[in-house]
Amino acid sequence: MKPKVLVARRAPAEVVEKLSAHFDVDYHPGEAPLAPDELRARLQGKAGAYITGTERISAELLDACTGLKAVCTMSVGYNHIDLAACTARGVLVTNTPDVLTETTADLGFALLMATARRMSEGERLLRDGGWKSWSWDFLAGQEVHGTTLGILGMGRIGQAIARRGRFGFGMQVAYHNRSRLPADAEAELGARYLSKDELLRQADHLVLVLPYSAESHHCIAAAELALMKPTATLVNIARGGIVDEDALAAALREQRIAAAGLDVFEGEPRVNPALLTLPNVVLTPHIGSATLPTRIAMAQLAADNLVAALTSRPPLTPLNPQVLNA
Ligand code: 8YV
Numbered sequence: 001m002k003p004k005v006l007v008a009r010r011a012p013a014e015v016v017e018k019l020s021a022h023f024d025v026d027y028h029p030g031e032a033p034l035a036p037d038e039l040r041a042r043l044q045g046k047a048g049a050y051i052t053g054t055e056r057i058s059a060e061l062l063d064a065c066t067g068l069k070a071v072c073t074m075s076v077g078y079n080h081i082d083l084a085a086c087t088a089r090g091v092l093v094t095n096t097p098d099v100l101t102e103t104t105a106d107l108g109f110a111l112l113m114a115t116a117r118r119m120s121e122g123e124r125l126l127r128d129g130g131w132k133s134w135s136w137d138f139l140a141g142q143e144v145h146g147t148t149l150g151i152l153g154m155g156r157i158g159q160a161i162a163r164r165g166r167f168g169f170g171m172q173v174a175y176h177n178r179s180r181l182p183a184d185a186e187a188e189l190g191a192r193y194l195s196k197d198e199l200l201r202q203a204d205h206l207v208l209v210l211p212y213s214a215e216s217h218h219c220i221a222a223a224e225l226a227l228m229k230p231t232a233t234l235v236n237i238a239r240g241g242i243v244d245e246d247a248l249a250a251a252l253r254e255q256r257i258a259a260a261g262l263d264v265f266e267g268e269p270r271v272n273p274a275l276l277t278l279p280n281v282v283l284t285p286h287i288g289s290a291t292l293p294t295r296i297a298m299a300q301l302a303a304d305n306l307v308a309a310l311t312s313r314p315p316l317t318p319l320n321p322q323v324l325n326a
Pocket of ligand 1: 054
Protein backbone atom coordinates (compact mmCIF):
# COMPACT_ATOMS: atom_id res chain seq x y z
CA MET A 1 0.00 0.00 0.00
CA LYS A 2 1.30 3.45 -0.90
CA PRO A 3 1.73 5.98 1.93
CA LYS A 4 -0.99 8.62 2.08
CA VAL A 5 -0.03 12.27 1.60
CA LEU A 6 -1.89 15.56 1.42
CA VAL A 7 -1.04 18.15 -1.25
CA ALA A 8 -2.65 21.11 0.47
CA ARG A 9 -2.71 23.66 -2.39
CA ARG A 10 -2.74 23.77 -6.20
CA ALA A 11 0.63 22.55 -7.50
CA PRO A 12 2.20 22.10 -10.97
CA ALA A 13 0.69 19.10 -12.80
CA GLU A 14 4.06 17.36 -13.18
CA VAL A 15 4.61 17.58 -9.44
CA VAL A 16 1.21 16.09 -8.62
CA GLU A 17 1.97 13.33 -11.15
CA LYS A 18 5.35 12.62 -9.56
CA LEU A 19 3.81 12.44 -6.10
CA SER A 20 0.99 10.21 -7.37
CA ALA A 21 3.56 7.68 -8.65
CA HIS A 22 4.80 7.21 -5.08
CA PHE A 23 1.84 8.03 -2.88
CA ASP A 24 -1.88 7.83 -2.44
CA VAL A 25 -2.43 11.60 -2.92
CA ASP A 26 -5.27 13.60 -1.38
CA TYR A 27 -5.08 16.71 -3.57
CA HIS A 28 -6.65 20.04 -2.63
CA PRO A 29 -6.30 22.03 -5.87
CA GLY A 30 -7.57 25.30 -4.36
CA GLU A 31 -5.89 28.69 -4.56
CA ALA A 32 -6.79 29.57 -0.99
CA PRO A 33 -5.30 27.64 1.92
CA LEU A 34 -7.48 25.06 3.66
CA ALA A 35 -9.12 26.40 6.82
CA PRO A 36 -7.26 25.14 9.93
CA ASP A 37 -10.05 22.64 10.82
CA GLU A 38 -10.14 21.29 7.32
CA LEU A 39 -6.36 21.00 7.20
CA ARG A 40 -6.45 19.01 10.43
CA ALA A 41 -9.24 16.76 9.15
CA ARG A 42 -7.49 16.06 5.86
CA LEU A 43 -4.16 15.33 7.54
CA GLN A 44 -5.70 12.48 9.54
CA GLY A 45 -4.03 9.22 8.54
CA LYS A 46 -1.51 10.99 6.28
CA ALA A 47 2.22 10.25 6.44
CA GLY A 48 3.23 13.40 4.59
CA ALA A 49 2.14 16.95 3.86
CA TYR A 50 3.12 19.07 0.86
CA ILE A 51 2.32 22.65 1.82
CA THR A 52 3.16 26.18 0.69
CA GLY A 53 4.19 29.21 2.69
CA THR A 54 1.05 29.73 4.73
CA GLU A 55 -0.50 26.52 6.13
CA ARG A 56 0.11 26.68 9.86
CA ILE A 57 1.67 23.53 11.33
CA SER A 58 1.31 23.87 15.10
CA ALA A 59 1.98 21.55 18.04
CA GLU A 60 -1.79 21.04 18.44
CA LEU A 61 -2.16 20.05 14.81
CA LEU A 62 0.72 17.57 15.14
CA ASP A 63 -0.87 16.07 18.27
CA ALA A 64 -4.09 15.55 16.31
CA CYS A 65 -2.28 13.99 13.33
CA THR A 66 0.04 11.44 14.90
CA GLY A 67 0.75 9.53 11.67
CA LEU A 68 2.53 12.50 10.13
CA LYS A 69 6.21 11.82 9.37
CA ALA A 70 7.17 14.64 7.01
CA VAL A 71 6.09 18.21 6.26
CA CYS A 72 7.57 19.66 3.07
CA THR A 73 6.97 23.33 2.41
CA MET A 74 7.34 24.99 -0.97
CA SER A 75 9.00 28.06 0.52
CA VAL A 76 12.33 28.99 1.98
CA GLY A 77 10.66 30.73 4.94
CA TYR A 78 9.22 28.36 7.54
CA ASN A 79 7.79 30.67 10.18
CA HIS A 80 4.39 29.01 9.57
CA ILE A 81 5.77 25.74 10.95
CA ASP A 82 6.53 25.07 14.63
CA LEU A 83 9.89 23.48 13.90
CA ALA A 84 10.68 22.66 17.54
CA ALA A 85 7.31 20.90 17.93
CA CYS A 86 7.97 18.90 14.73
CA THR A 87 11.45 17.92 15.90
CA ALA A 88 10.18 16.89 19.35
CA ARG A 89 7.64 14.58 17.67
CA GLY A 90 10.11 13.17 15.11
CA VAL A 91 8.42 14.90 12.14
CA LEU A 92 10.88 15.81 9.40
CA VAL A 93 10.54 19.32 7.95
CA THR A 94 12.03 20.47 4.65
CA ASN A 95 11.99 23.84 2.84
CA THR A 96 13.18 25.08 -0.58
CA PRO A 97 16.35 27.17 -0.20
CA ASP A 98 18.78 28.13 -3.02
CA VAL A 99 16.44 27.58 -5.99
CA LEU A 100 14.72 30.94 -5.35
CA THR A 101 17.71 33.02 -4.25
CA GLU A 102 18.50 34.90 -7.47
CA THR A 103 14.87 35.37 -8.51
CA THR A 104 13.95 36.82 -5.13
CA ALA A 105 17.00 39.09 -5.18
CA ASP A 106 15.91 40.30 -8.65
CA LEU A 107 12.51 41.29 -7.25
CA GLY A 108 14.14 42.93 -4.24
CA PHE A 109 16.26 45.06 -6.52
CA ALA A 110 13.34 45.84 -8.83
CA LEU A 111 11.38 47.04 -5.81
CA LEU A 112 14.32 49.15 -4.65
CA MET A 113 14.56 50.79 -8.06
CA ALA A 114 10.81 51.33 -8.40
CA THR A 115 10.67 52.81 -4.90
CA ALA A 116 13.68 55.11 -5.26
CA ARG A 117 12.61 56.33 -8.71
CA ARG A 118 8.91 56.72 -7.87
CA MET A 119 7.83 54.44 -10.71
CA SER A 120 4.41 53.42 -9.35
CA GLU A 121 3.59 57.01 -8.51
CA GLY A 122 4.56 58.06 -12.04
CA GLU A 123 2.53 55.29 -13.66
CA ARG A 124 -0.56 56.12 -11.60
CA LEU A 125 -0.22 59.78 -12.51
CA LEU A 126 0.18 58.97 -16.21
CA ARG A 127 -2.77 56.56 -16.32
CA ASP A 128 -4.94 59.08 -14.46
CA GLY A 129 -4.20 61.72 -17.10
CA GLY A 130 -2.14 63.79 -14.68
CA TRP A 131 0.96 64.15 -16.93
CA LYS A 132 0.52 67.69 -18.20
CA SER A 133 3.96 69.18 -18.54
CA TRP A 134 7.60 68.93 -17.55
CA SER A 135 9.28 70.70 -14.69
CA TRP A 136 12.80 70.38 -13.36
CA ASP A 137 11.76 68.46 -10.23
CA PHE A 138 8.89 66.46 -11.77
CA LEU A 139 8.84 63.06 -9.99
CA ALA A 140 12.43 63.58 -8.86
CA GLY A 141 13.39 60.57 -6.77
CA GLN A 142 16.41 59.25 -4.89
CA GLU A 143 19.74 58.30 -6.44
CA VAL A 144 20.52 54.59 -6.55
CA HIS A 145 23.96 54.16 -8.17
CA GLY A 146 26.87 54.96 -5.89
CA THR A 147 24.72 55.19 -2.74
CA THR A 148 24.86 53.06 0.41
CA LEU A 149 22.90 49.84 0.22
CA GLY A 150 21.98 48.57 3.68
CA ILE A 151 21.01 44.94 4.07
CA LEU A 152 19.42 43.62 7.24
CA GLY A 153 19.80 39.83 7.18
CA MET A 154 22.80 38.70 5.16
CA GLY A 155 21.82 35.15 4.20
CA ARG A 156 21.75 33.78 0.67
CA ILE A 157 19.22 36.31 -0.66
CA GLY A 158 20.87 39.22 1.18
CA GLN A 159 24.21 38.36 -0.42
CA ALA A 160 22.60 38.09 -3.87
CA ILE A 161 21.17 41.59 -3.41
CA ALA A 162 24.57 42.84 -2.24
CA ARG A 163 26.15 41.53 -5.47
CA ARG A 164 23.57 43.35 -7.58
CA GLY A 165 24.20 46.57 -5.67
CA ARG A 166 27.96 46.39 -5.70
CA PHE A 167 28.66 45.09 -9.19
CA GLY A 168 25.61 46.45 -11.02
CA PHE A 169 25.20 49.84 -9.41
CA GLY A 170 28.53 50.66 -7.77
CA MET A 171 26.89 50.85 -4.36
CA GLN A 172 28.65 50.67 -1.03
CA VAL A 173 27.31 47.64 0.78
CA ALA A 174 26.74 47.66 4.54
CA TYR A 175 24.94 44.97 6.49
CA HIS A 176 23.82 43.69 9.83
CA ASN A 177 23.22 40.05 10.59
CA ARG A 178 23.06 37.77 13.63
CA SER A 179 26.48 36.45 12.66
CA ARG A 180 29.16 38.20 10.69
CA LEU A 181 30.19 36.84 7.28
CA PRO A 182 33.67 35.30 6.93
CA ALA A 183 36.31 37.88 5.93
CA ASP A 184 36.63 36.53 2.36
CA ALA A 185 32.85 36.81 1.78
CA GLU A 186 32.87 40.37 3.15
CA ALA A 187 35.79 41.24 0.87
CA GLU A 188 34.10 39.73 -2.22
CA LEU A 189 30.95 41.80 -1.61
CA GLY A 190 32.85 44.82 -0.32
CA ALA A 191 30.45 44.58 2.60
CA ARG A 192 30.93 46.47 5.87
CA TYR A 193 29.46 44.96 9.02
CA LEU A 194 27.60 47.54 11.14
CA SER A 195 25.46 47.44 14.27
CA LYS A 196 21.76 47.50 13.45
CA ASP A 197 21.41 51.12 14.58
CA GLU A 198 24.41 52.25 12.59
CA LEU A 199 23.05 50.46 9.51
CA LEU A 200 19.75 52.30 9.91
CA ARG A 201 21.62 55.60 10.17
CA GLN A 202 23.92 55.06 7.17
CA ALA A 203 21.72 53.27 4.62
CA ASP A 204 20.35 55.20 1.67
CA HIS A 205 18.33 52.12 0.75
CA LEU A 206 17.61 49.53 3.40
CA VAL A 207 16.52 46.05 2.30
CA LEU A 208 14.99 43.65 4.83
CA VAL A 209 15.86 40.02 4.10
CA LEU A 210 15.91 38.45 7.55
CA PRO A 211 13.86 35.46 8.69
CA TYR A 212 10.69 36.14 10.66
CA SER A 213 10.63 34.93 14.26
CA ALA A 214 9.52 36.15 17.70
CA GLU A 215 12.88 37.94 17.82
CA SER A 216 12.45 39.80 14.52
CA HIS A 217 8.74 40.65 15.04
CA HIS A 218 8.36 44.44 14.52
CA CYS A 219 12.11 44.90 14.69
CA ILE A 220 11.56 47.88 12.39
CA ALA A 221 9.21 50.13 14.37
CA ALA A 222 9.00 53.84 15.25
CA ALA A 223 12.36 53.98 17.07
CA GLU A 224 14.21 52.28 14.22
CA LEU A 225 12.52 54.38 11.53
CA ALA A 226 13.51 57.49 13.48
CA LEU A 227 17.18 56.61 12.94
CA MET A 228 16.86 56.54 9.16
CA LYS A 229 17.70 59.42 6.84
CA PRO A 230 14.73 61.48 5.56
CA THR A 231 15.92 60.61 2.04
CA ALA A 232 16.16 56.87 2.74
CA THR A 233 13.99 54.14 1.27
CA LEU A 234 12.95 50.88 2.94
CA VAL A 235 12.32 47.65 1.03
CA ASN A 236 10.77 44.57 2.65
CA ILE A 237 10.88 41.24 0.79
CA ALA A 238 11.10 39.07 3.93
CA ARG A 239 7.93 38.86 6.02
CA GLY A 240 5.40 41.57 6.80
CA GLY A 241 5.56 41.05 10.56
CA ILE A 242 9.13 42.32 10.66
CA VAL A 243 7.82 45.87 10.20
CA ASP A 244 5.35 47.74 12.40
CA GLU A 245 3.17 48.86 9.48
CA ASP A 246 1.36 51.60 11.39
CA ALA A 247 4.67 53.16 12.40
CA LEU A 248 5.91 52.83 8.82
CA ALA A 249 2.76 54.46 7.42
CA ALA A 250 3.22 57.38 9.86
CA ALA A 251 6.88 57.80 8.89
CA LEU A 252 5.97 57.79 5.18
CA ARG A 253 3.06 60.16 5.65
CA GLU A 254 5.21 62.65 7.56
CA GLN A 255 8.08 62.09 5.10
CA ARG A 256 10.45 61.10 7.86
CA ILE A 257 11.69 58.57 5.33
CA ALA A 258 11.32 59.08 1.58
CA ALA A 259 9.57 55.93 0.42
CA ALA A 260 9.01 52.21 0.93
CA GLY A 261 8.68 49.18 -1.32
CA LEU A 262 6.77 46.29 0.20
CA ASP A 263 6.27 42.78 -1.19
CA VAL A 264 5.07 41.29 2.11
CA PHE A 265 2.44 42.35 4.66
CA GLU A 266 1.65 41.41 8.22
CA GLY A 267 -1.94 40.31 7.52
CA GLU A 268 -1.50 39.32 3.88
CA PRO A 269 -3.36 38.98 1.62
CA ARG A 270 -5.04 41.81 3.54
CA VAL A 271 -3.02 45.02 3.30
CA ASN A 272 -3.02 47.61 6.09
CA PRO A 273 -5.34 50.38 4.75
CA ALA A 274 -2.97 53.02 6.10
CA LEU A 275 -0.46 51.98 3.41
CA LEU A 276 -2.87 51.88 0.50
CA THR A 277 -3.45 55.61 0.19
CA LEU A 278 0.14 56.78 0.49
CA PRO A 279 1.80 57.95 -2.74
CA ASN A 280 5.35 57.10 -1.61
CA VAL A 281 4.94 53.36 -1.27
CA VAL A 282 5.27 50.68 -3.93
CA LEU A 283 3.19 47.59 -3.17
CA THR A 284 3.51 44.12 -4.74
CA PRO A 285 1.54 41.00 -3.72
CA HIS A 286 4.30 38.70 -2.35
CA ILE A 287 5.83 37.85 -5.73
CA GLY A 288 9.49 37.59 -4.68
CA SER A 289 9.93 34.08 -6.09
CA ALA A 290 7.22 34.37 -8.73
CA THR A 291 8.74 33.32 -12.03
CA LEU A 292 7.58 30.08 -13.60
CA PRO A 293 11.04 28.41 -13.69
CA THR A 294 11.66 29.27 -10.03
CA ARG A 295 8.21 28.25 -8.82
CA ILE A 296 8.53 24.93 -10.70
CA ALA A 297 11.99 24.37 -9.19
CA MET A 298 10.58 25.08 -5.71
CA ALA A 299 7.64 22.73 -6.27
CA GLN A 300 9.92 19.97 -7.60
CA LEU A 301 12.28 20.35 -4.65
CA ALA A 302 9.42 20.16 -2.14
CA ALA A 303 8.10 17.04 -3.91
CA ASP A 304 11.55 15.41 -4.11
CA ASN A 305 11.97 16.05 -0.40
CA LEU A 306 8.64 14.35 0.34
CA VAL A 307 9.48 11.34 -1.84
CA ALA A 308 12.90 10.96 -0.19
CA ALA A 309 11.52 11.42 3.33
CA LEU A 310 8.90 8.70 2.95
CA THR A 311 11.06 6.23 1.03
CA SER A 312 13.93 6.15 3.56
CA ARG A 313 16.28 8.22 1.42
CA PRO A 314 18.08 11.35 2.66
CA PRO A 315 15.94 14.43 2.04
CA LEU A 316 17.64 17.13 -0.03
CA THR A 317 17.04 20.19 2.14
CA PRO A 318 16.00 19.15 5.65
CA LEU A 319 15.53 21.76 8.39
CA ASN A 320 15.73 19.26 11.24
CA PRO A 321 17.97 16.43 9.99
CA GLN A 322 18.43 15.31 13.60
CA VAL A 323 15.07 13.52 13.46
CA LEU A 324 16.56 11.13 10.88
CA ASN A 325 19.02 9.73 13.40
CA ALA A 326 16.66 9.66 16.36
C1 8YV B 1 6.80 31.76 -1.44
C2 8YV B 1 8.40 32.94 0.13
O1 8YV B 1 6.35 31.92 -2.72
O2 8YV B 1 9.82 31.08 -0.07
C3 8YV B 1 9.32 31.91 0.67
O3 8YV B 1 9.59 31.94 1.89
O4 8YV B 1 8.09 33.87 0.79
C4 8YV B 1 7.87 32.80 -1.25
O5 8YV B 1 8.91 32.50 -2.12
C5 8YV B 1 5.63 31.88 -0.54
O6 8YV B 1 6.01 31.72 0.79
C6 8YV B 1 4.58 30.83 -0.86
O7 8YV B 1 5.12 29.54 -0.80
